[in-house]
Amino acid sequence: MLPSTLLDSDHLEPGERFEFWRHALSTVIAPMEITSDRTADFEGRMRLIMLEDIHVFPVTMRAAAARRTARLIRQSDPDLLHLALLAPGANPLAVSQHTARDVTGPGELYLVDTSRPFTVRATSSGLPLSGHCVEIPKSRLSLPPRTPVGRILGRSLSGTRGFGGLLAHLLGHLGAQHHTYRPSDAPRLATALTDLVTGVITQNLDAGPPPDPAVAERTRFLAIKEFIERHLADSALTPAAVAAHHHLSTRHLHRLFQQHGTSPAAYIRRRRLEQAHHDLSTPARTPIQTVAHRWGFTSHAHFTRAYTRQFGVSPTRTRRRVLDQQRPGS
Known part of the structure; x- marks a missing residue:
């Protein structure tokens, strides 16, 4: 974290x-x-x-x-x-x-x-x-x-x-989800936060968009990631839906994610799996299928396969480890 x-x-x-x-x-x-x-x-x-x-x-x-x-x-x-x-x-x-x-x-x-x-x-x-x-x-x-x-x-x-609303969402997200990020994510989050604060200032000064085109591009990418974060639970969240919401072609969307070493579909899948992993790693006894559905997976079999590939252990094994740790004397 x-x-x-x-x-x-x-x-x-x-x-x-x-x-x-x-x-x-x-x-x-x-x-x-x-x-x-x-x-x-x-x-x-x-x-x-x-x-x-x-x-x-x-x-x-x-x-x-x-x-x-x-x-x-x-x-x-x-x-x-x-x-x-x-x-x-x-x-x-x-x-x-x-x-x-x-x-x-x-x-x-x-x-x-x-x-x-x-x-x-x-x-x-x-x-x-x-x-x-x-x-x-x-x-x-x-x-x-x-x-x-x-x-x-x-x-x-x-x-x-405007930028104030986007900044507010990022701050709320960081407060609630800081534990889901790795220390190596800090530089990227710092850059995103800096871009948004710059955007708040320039927008309120009526100075137009941030003067550096690279800042504008990073801000757009952050807006896309924040949109994905808010809609992870929606099984209809697809790269095409994300591109349409931000008035981009799917090719442009793929290009943005390729600059960060991933694809839109892989990023959405990874964030859903990370959220599901967090839920399964807590002592709550929410059924695994309910957790999968909560984070946008409509097929339990597909969720199990994707989860096992991502974390090297099945959802059932993750849940069992947590419950074993809760037993007296464990």
């Missing part, structure tokens, strides 16, 4: 939790002054996922405020963009940086630059803060010189339309 670290205040005594969380946020993002009205019963949890020099983390925490000052910037500046996407039902955040003062609500996102002072605070002390955050080096972004990124810093941006 991808390198990740769980940071959870729950294992600490109540009086130690806020200081633990204050230190964690200042380490992961940048040094900040963090305050909260809920220090006595503070709770926070994040799963820090490392994609090379990019950090991604789903987070849930009590209401708080964070302030990055000029003094703290002089002391330490990681030269990052901090992006936060708020989850449905999350506490809206009042964000200010540069000339912007805005409120970001559920389903929306904002960007701030760690090299400039900013303030982020919860608008209600009673609602939790929850969402997905990205810490990305500014040097990674494929932006032309003098791109006026400052125009969108601190402003509320859509997390449901």
Whole structure:
């Protein structure tokens, strides 16, 4: 699985939790002054996922405020963009940086630059803060010189339309499925994430598509993979259906996948098998045929053959190993 670290205040005594969380946020993002009205019963949890020099983390925490000052910037500046996407039902955040003062609500996102002072605070002390955050080096972004990124810093941006919607889907997917990837996948995921953040910026600046044609092509490929991920359970998902949805010829679709050493059909089959393998490797006693159907296989015999070729062991043997491990004394 991808390198990740769980940071959870729950294992600490109540009086130690806020200081633990204050230190964690200042380490992961940048040094900040963090305050909260809920220090006595503070709770926070994040799963820090490392994609090379990019950090991604789903987070849930009590209401708080964070302030990055000029003094703290002089002391330490990681030269990052901090992006936060708020989850449905999350506490809206009042964000200010540069000339912007805005409120970001559920389903929306904002960007701030760690090299400039900013303030982020919860608008209600009673609602939790929850969402997905990205810490990305500014040097990674494929932006032309003098791109006026400052125009969108601190402003509320859509997390449901355009590149914002695609980015939101990727972040949700990484939070839920990070364990299904290998460490060697991290560079490709980092590139995909970088392209999407670049797309969010240029789209919101009305600067048109990303300036590098290679970035646009990688973004298209990512959109195709995300579409496949959302529809793995649909037995009608075929290369022809994928190509039609993205207004491509099947030949063009095959060419895109060939650049990554596979074919559309092989990629769909591999992702279905990986999801089925994950389900069969858990203690749940869901029937094997149900698992196969859940991930788009209409023939149990075909699923068994494909699974055995992929993993070198049958679905039945996988399930038996898991159940044997659950027996007392095993």
